[in-house]
Amino acid sequence: MTSAKERRNEKSKTPFLRRDGVRSVIASLICILGGLVVGLIVLVILAVFNENIPVGEAFRGVFTLLSGPFSAGNLNDALFQAGNMFFQATPLIMTGLSVALAFKTGLFNIGAPGQYLMGAMGSLLVALSIPSTVVPAWIIWILALLTGIILGALWGCIPGFFKAKFNVNEVIVCIMTNWIAANIVSWVFFAADDLFINYDETKVNFIRKTATNGISTWTLGLDKVFGGSYMDISIFLACIIAVALYILINKTTFGYELRACGFNKNASRYAGMNEKRNIVLSMAIAGALAACGAAFWCLNGAQDFKWDTYQTLPADGFNGIPAALLASNNPIGVIFSAIFLKYLGVGGSNMAALTSFNEYVSPLIVAVIIYFAGASKLIKDILARRKVTVENTKDTRYAPEPVPSADPPKIEMLSAEEDRPPQEPAEERRDEE
Amino acid sequence: MIFLFQKTLIFAIPLLIVALAGMFAERSGIINIALDGIMIFGSFSGALTAYLLRGNPFFVDHNQLTFVLCLFSAAFFGGLFSLLLSFSAINLKADQTIGGTALNMLAPALSMFFIKVLFFKDRLEMPGMPDSTGTTRDFGFAILNEDLNPVAQVFFNKAYISTFIAIGLFVLFSLWIYKTKTGLRLRSCGEHPQAAASVGINVNRMRYLGTTISGALAGFGGYLYIATVANGTASGAVEGMGFLALAIMIFGNWKPVGIALGALLFGFLKCLAVVSSQLSVNVNGTEVYFLKELGLPMYFYNLIPYIAVLLVLAFASKRSRAPKAEGIPYDKGMR
DSSP states (O other): OOHHHHHHHHHHHHHOOOOOOOHHHHHHHHHHHHHHHHHHHHHHHHHHOOOTTTHHHHHHHHHHHGGGGGGGHHHHHHHHHHHHHHHHHHHHHHHHHHHHHHHHTTOTTTTTTHHHHOOOOOHHHHHHHHTTTTTOOHHHHHHHHHHHHHHHHHHHHHHHOOOOHHHHHHHHHHEEEEHHHHHHHHHHHHHHHGGEETTTEEEEEEOOOOOGGGGOOOOHHHHHTTTTOOOOOOHHHHHHHHHHHHHHHHHHHHHHHHHHHOOOOHHHHTTTHHHHHHHHHHHHHHHHHHHHHHHHTTTTSSSSEOOTTTOOOOHHHHHHHHHHHHTTOHHHHHHHHHHHHHHHHHHHHHHHHHHSSSHHHHHHHHHHHHHHTTHHHHHHHHHHHHHHHHHHOOOOHOOOOOOOOOOOOHHHHHHHOOOOOOTTTHHHHHOOO | OHHHHHHHHHHHHHHHHHHHHHHHHHTTTOOOTTHHHHHHHHHHHHHHHHHHTTHHHHHSSHHHHHHHHHHHHHHHHHHHHHHHIIIIIIISSOOOHHHHHHHHHHHHHHHHHHHHHSSSSOOOOOOOOEEEEOHHHSOSSSSSOSSSHHHHHHHHHOOOHHHHHHHHHHHHHHHHHSSSSHHHHHHHHHHHHHHHHTTTOHHHHHHHHHHHHHHHHHHHHHHHHHTTTTOBBEEEEEEEHHHHHHHHHHHTTTHHHHHHHHHEEEEEEEEHHHHHHTTTTTTHHHHHHHHHHTTHHHHHHHHHHHHHOOOOOOOOTTTOOOOOTTTTTOOOOOO
16 A cells, blocks of 8 residues: 555654664563663672672672673784674674564574574585695685585574474474584584594694685684784674575565564465465574684684584574564664674683683573563563653644644644553553553 | 392482472473573582581581482572563563573573682592591492392382482472462462462462462572582583483373373483493393493494474374463463
8 A cells, every 4th residue: 555655754744763673673672671670680699698809899890790801901812802892793794683583573583592502513514524735725614615515504494494394383393403513513522523623733622624625714814903803704704694684574575475474474475475485484594693603713714613512512503592582573683782792702811811700601691681581572562662751742842833744644633642651551451441 | 139129229219209399380380491500500509508517517417318408498499580580570560481491591600600719629529428436438329238139129229319309309299289279389380370369369379379388499400410410519500411301391291191291201210320330340141241341432322312302293293292381471451
């Protein structure tokens, strides 16, 4: 009914604070603030009960945490930490995108750690088994990336298939596939042994660095700029992927189908969409994204991948969940939330080094942030109610003449009932319940 | 053979009690995906209790008493921790999966944070302590009877006292949820909360009750797990046992008898992995040698339970009788 132009007009006329996106950002900021406050409370309690730690130390700790790389002391260290932060944020952006895409289809992809491990395995197997003397290194790099992505996509298909075919809760299947992946990866490297395990530097728990085969991601001198850190171009590739994903979700028919499936599976089937195919495809893309993040990390060239991983799952996989939740599943937002989470991580390790507290504070804060993010819909609803009141008074005071707009009835109502906030009837109904 | 059954029992008991925990939450209408996290928190608080109690020589001498106290302390703190889940799911009407995931991430962070602060290390071990007579004692077995017939040996030789407590609790709580008025009310809240509310049941209170019992049982199971399986070491992880328990609950169709069977089956599969990896150390029965001769790495045996879960879920999905209202925030006005 409304053309794209009209919708754009409508959007530009919607007051800033009433826009859905703005509200999401505010809700996320409230979640972050809540997490930080809880973290501060924990530190203060600790300082009060421990006579070795003065109470002021708690505030200094939170300040160090919040300063992220800037708390490093001198400029060179700060740049080094910032470079590593951007590098470490790259896989997190990818797993965040993975979780966000699955959320858009109404699926909770807690299987990102498993997909991540499969991606790491695929890329490492290719990157280390083809000698770069025979094939040019850049071809191997691309091949390794693609192998990782394909393995991850296949791995992501499993929960999607179980959901679509048997209607099994994807969370359980994802968790099981995580542990299966962890064991398979350990088994493969255990069996292949000499080919991949790093005996040269007697780090037998780790896989050889891909740089030993001459394969590393292009840095364009960025590693030098950032004080000799691991920084490379992969974060820019991740940003490009995020933008592409945004376009895919919001501007294409396929993305529309995915979102429709997430809103109401039955309605989307009724509208003639193949909702089962969409579930499997969505999980496959999610798996590919998580695996791509792992491949970016492994192919950096200087990273040690711990192969005997059957008892632990990569934290970056799980942290994709807070990254996606904080960004309200917006792919562009994931870039910022992922960098923010890593910023907290850097701050946490600085805090462990510089104050009496340990680095486990930052995962604690992140967990509290997700706890609040679970209730972000409630926060958004509360915000929506408050903002309407604010806009209501604004409208009557500064814009007495009704502006012709896409939804005039709303504005008329707002300006007509000056004394009574428009949400009152809704509240009355709530009371009756 | 007896060795294998004993091991199976040791693995099955925590799964049994945690799967029952999951059942209580889901029967009241709350998806408790935080079982894993509550287990971790319970294991931490139980280990901390053990550490504190052992400062007193009386408790070192009365080892089994200390063990039981630790188990119930873990249950208490597990119940307390689960209030976070109930609050977010019932009062904030948050997405229960996300709330549970938050708890799953919070529990290891919290316990690792405090272990590091209090003990300056990354894990809290429970080594044996010398008692007043000077002999080193750890919690160990309550009953040692070498001269029994084989069947009785499974239960009454090298048995932990926790095994009997857990079985007792399992029977007690299963009877409670099926044979009492409150149990019936609790179950009705998971099926049709609006109908339950219409006959005067306080749905939110019932859901709080279900989730808190669930948390207490999961905390109990968490400390049980690390005390009997993981050498009493709290390290902020239970290797996904909580999720395995959740799968057992689905396998058992949200019913105690099914859960008991599922726990035995998965306990057996889970113990295969450990038994096969301990082969060079432990030489007891012929079956164990048989596994060794196959020459498969332990990763293979580790995989079996997880793959079994997937197969079971695929086959169980058709006859699944999940509580109808689970995972849906209670809304009075909804019909």
